[in-house]
Amino acid sequence: MKRISxxxxxxxxxxxxxxxxxxxxxLINFNFEKFCNFLKGKNEIVNIFxxxxxLDRTKNLDKYKNQQKFFEKIKKIPKFNLILxxxxxxxxxxxxxxxxxxxxxxxxxxxxxxxxxxKNFYDIAILVSxxxxxxxxxLVSKEEGKFVENVYFKKSASTNLKKNCNRSFxxxxxxxDRFFN
Numbered sequence: 236m237k238r239i240s241x242x243x244x245x246x247x248x249x250x251x252x253x254x255x256x257x258x259x260x261x262l263i264n265f266n267f268e269k270f271c272n273f274l275k276g277k278n279e280i281v282n283i284f285x286x287x288x289x290l291d292r293t294k295n296l297d298k299y300k301n302q303q304k305f306f307e308k309i310k311k312i313p314k315f316n317l318i319l320x321x322x323x324x325x326x327x328x329x330x331x332x333x334x335x336x337x338x339x340x341x342x343x344x345x346x347x348x349x350x351x352x353x354k355n356f357y358d359i360a361i362l363v364s365x366x367x368x369x370x371x372x373x374l375v376s377k378e379e380g381k382f383v384e385n386v387y388f389k390k391s392a393s394t395n396l397k398k399n400c401n402r403s404f405x406x407x408x409x410x411x412d413r414f415f416n
Contacts, residue, residue, distance in 0.1 A: 237278040237382075240357035241271055242344050244364030245287030246337050251365070251388030255408050263305050268312045270414045274361050274386065281357055283315045284347055286340040288322035318343050345372035348383075352376035361386060362400065367393030373400055 252262050271283050289306075292299040310317050320339040327334065344364070349372050351357050360376055362369060365387035373383050373396065385400035387393075389407075397403040 237358040238281045238356070239275045239278045239359050239361060240281055240348075240351050241274055241283045241361045242348055242363065243267075243283070243285045244340065244344060244362075244366060245285050246340060247364045247366060247388075247391055249287075251391055251406065252411070254388070254390050255411065263301060263308075264416045265411075266414045266416050267309050267315075271312070273414070274363075278359065280314050282351070283312065284318055284344070285309060285315065286318045286320060286344050288320045288337050288340065291322060291324065291335065318347075341366065341368050345369055348372045349375050352379040352381045358382065359384065362396075363387075365391035365393050365396065367395045370395055370399050377401070 249262065252265065256262060267283075267285075271280060290299045290302050306317055309315055318340075320337060320343060323336045323338055324333050325336055326332070345368075348360055348362065348369070351360065352375065359382045361384045362373065363386045365385075370393075373385075376383050377399075382402075383400045385396055385403040387397065387403065387405060389405050392405070
């Protein structure tokens with residue numbers, strides 16, 4: 236039995252699900268515990284890391300409250316670690332319009348992946364993201380003798396990340412349907 240650490244890029248995962256499932260309210264019913272148990276197979280989960288940022292409550296209080304309920308729900312999953320990062324508000328030049336940028340999530344995820352490899356916290360890392368920025372952390376983890384799997388959505392997949400992981404597989408609707416309550 237191998238020791239598994241799962242690293243979930245929360246923003247990437249949310250928008251991947253949203254492209255497949257149009258009704259945003261249904262997304263809160265995604266069962267992360269069942270999903271992670273599927274990913275681990277017959278192995279043992281030692282840690283699950285989920286990286287995201289709290290929404291701006293002043294922009295949409297209902298969305299903020301729903302996200303907080305979601306965070307409370309996933310924090311109850313055994314060995315689950317919610318890593319909250321920053322959501323920065325940026326103004327579009329010469330307008331009064333704003334957009335938001337998620338900061339520090341990728342670096343937290345990469346550091347945790349590499350730290351876990353060096354401290355021998357896991358045998359297999361499952362990276363749930365399509366972001367190619369993780370390739371250097373994947374390569375360092377593999378140099379430490381770790382097996383790294385990439386789980387991704389087709390629309391956000393990095394060919395370079397898939398190529399540099401030991402194994403990769405796409406999350407398709409047929410599979411994801413199994414994880415809704």
